[in-house]
Amino acid sequence: xxxxxxxxxxxxxxxxxxxxxxxxxxxxxxxxxxxxxxxxxxxxxxxxxxxxxxxxxxxxxxxxxxxxxxxxxxxxxxxxxxxxxxxxxxxxxxxxxxxxxxxxxxxxxxxxxxxxxxxxxxxxxxxxxxxxxxxxxxxxxxxxxxxxxxxxxxxxxxxxxxxxxxxxxxxxxxxxxxxxxxxxxxxxxxxxxxxxxxxxxxxxxxxxxxxxxxxxxxxxxxxxxxxxxxxxxxxxxxxxxxxxxxxxxxxxxxxxxxxxxxxxxxxxxxxxxxxxxxxxxxxxxxxxxxxxxxxxxxxxxxxxxxxxxxxxxxxxxxxxxxxxxxxxxxxxxxxxxxxxxxxxxxxxxxxxxxxxxxxxxxxxxxxxxxxxxxxxxxxxxxxxxxxxxxxxxxxxxxxxxxxxxxxxxxxxxxxxxxxxxxxxxxxxxxxxxxxxxxxxxxxxxxxxxxxxxxxxxxxx
Numbered sequence: 391x392x393x394x395x396x397x398x399x400x401x402x403x404x405x406x407x408x409x410x411x412x413x414x415x416x417x418x419x420x421x422x423x424x425x426x427x428x429x430x431x432x433x434x435x436x437x438x439x440x441x442x443x444x445x446x447x448x449x450x451x452x453x454x455x456x457x458x459x460x461x462x463x464x465x466x467x468x469x470x471x472x473x474x475x476x477x478x479x480x481x482x483x484x485x486x487x488x489x490x491x492x493x494x495x496x497x498x499x500x501x502x503x504x505x506x507x508x509x510x511x512x513x514x515x516x517x518x519x520x521x522x523x524x525x526x527x528x529x530x531x532x533x534x535x536x537x538x539x540x541x542x543x544x545x546x547x548x549x550x551x552x553x554x555x556x557x558x559x560x561x562x563x564x565x566x567x568x569x570x571x572x573x574x575x576x577x578x579x580x581x582x583x584x585x586x587x588x589x590x591x592x593x594x595x596x597x598x599x600x601x602x603x604x605x606x607x608x609x610x611x612x613x614x615x616x617x618x619x620x621x622x623x624x625x626x627x628x629x630x631x632x633x634x635x636x637x638x639x640x641x642x643x644x645x646x647x648x649x650x651x652x653x654x655x656x657x658x659x660x661x662x663x664x665x666x667x668x669x670x671x672x673x674x675x676x677x678x679x680x681x682x683x684x685x686x687x688x689x690x691x692x693x694x695x696x697x698x699x700x701x702x703x704x705x706x707x708x709x710x711x712x713x714x715x716x717x718x719x720x721x722x723x724x725x726x727x728x729x730x731x732x733x734x735x736x737x738x739x740x741x742x743x744x745x746x747x748x749x750x751x752x753x754x755x756x757x758x759x760x761x762x763x764x765x766x767x768x769x770x771x772x773x774x775x776x777x778x779x780x781x782x783x784x785x786x787x788x789x790x791x792x793x794x795x796x797x798x799x800x801x802x803x804x805x806x807x808x809x810x811x812x813x814x815x816x817x818x819x820x821x822x823x824x825x826x827x828x829x830x831x832x833x834x835x836x837x838x839x840x841x842x843x844x845x846x847x848x849x850x
Contacts, residue, residue, distance in 0.1 A: 425652025447700035464602025468664030500613030502593030685738030
């Protein structure tokens with residue numbers, strides 16, 4: 391059976407040559423880039439806003455237990471129930487217990503990468519419960535039986551022609567259907583699901599400690615309807631999504647909107663603080679928040695990489711990354727893709743299985759530059775690489791290669807000589823790693839140092 395690394399290398403090789411895919415990605419990311427330039431104009435001092443957000447998230451990560459307990463206390467006061475889940479299996483087990491108790495047949499879901507992380511849809515389908523994605527992009531990839539392609543834009547890899555063909559195959563609609571018509575058609579179908587669903591499941595963009603609230607930000611309003619109609623609302627959220635105070639939202643919501651979609655603010659921003667109260671006319675009768683660890687505590691133990699828990703899932707680093715732009719989202723084989731995914735997934739899903747993701751980077755630093763909470767992403771990838779070596783997770787070929795390289799670099803004589811041997815090593819041991827579509831570099835017979843000394847008659 392092929393390893394995760396082998397699958398990644400194969401997919402990356404295939405997708406990097408897919409010119410049609412590149413055209414779609416470059417168009418969609420190009421549109422995003424234009425909007426972000428406009429969105430950033432709302433700031434008099436963007437760097438100051440990012441610095442403040444970074445400091446708040448640092449404080450949260452360093453005091454995560456305190457803020458989570460504060461959230462639980464305040465949320466529980468209003469009748470909400472908090473479930474602590476150590477891993478994905480535990481989270482799914484708890485969710486399924488709630489669904490079975492409610493005799494659930496249909497679940498409406500707001501967009502949530504966390505549910506992808508625990509493979510919730512697959513479990514629902516196995517138990518004859520229909521999971522219905524309500525975000526348009528998620529709905530489209532669900533019809534295609536694919537995972538989301540991007541943490542903000544799930545169908546980024548598709549053109550309007552692709553969507554037209556899909557809806558023709560699924561619903562016998564004209565292939566020439568316009569995006570507006572697609573939206574109207576899906577909206578009509580979803581209305582039926584909202585009314586029929588016993589349970590709504592969403593993620594959360596932020597958990598607010600001082601009010602015990604869940605903040606959900608979106609552009610379509612579907613997540614709001616996913617918990618406004620059903621009698622039960624379940625929130626599945628990573629423990630790192632906490633912020634100290636509701637007043638912090640005036641900083642984080644614009645930052646998330648600007649870096650996520652280029653907007654000043656997203657269209658719908660909802661704050662929910664528990665189930666329906668006695669004096670309220672709508673909302674769920676029961677509300678649960680599942681606080682998911684699933685490897686986040688492992689990442690928290692690494693003082694140099696724990697800053698990655700500050701991520702607000704805006705997707706800016708994916709759009710800026712030259713690797714993501716060339717190989718796309720599905721190549722990574724994990725829910726969290728791009729630079730930030732390459733930092734966190736080895737800790738959450740296993741360094742041994744996913745260490746290769748930390749090497750899927752040019753280390754250009756663009757990801758760090760665009761991050762709204764100033765996560766030092768490219769250096770954290772280097773820390774992951776170091777940890778993989780320290781845990782003896784590298785191949786014997788790689789270890790011998792670096793031993794040879796170190797020996798050569800420490801002595802000028804070794805650096806200058808041995809061009810024939812070096813070319814032999816490259817062509818026989820590293821050609822596969824270099825990629826079939828690339829030619830191996832040829833080391834010159836004489837080094838630059840030797841040529842320089844000869845040119846200017848410099849003696850040792």
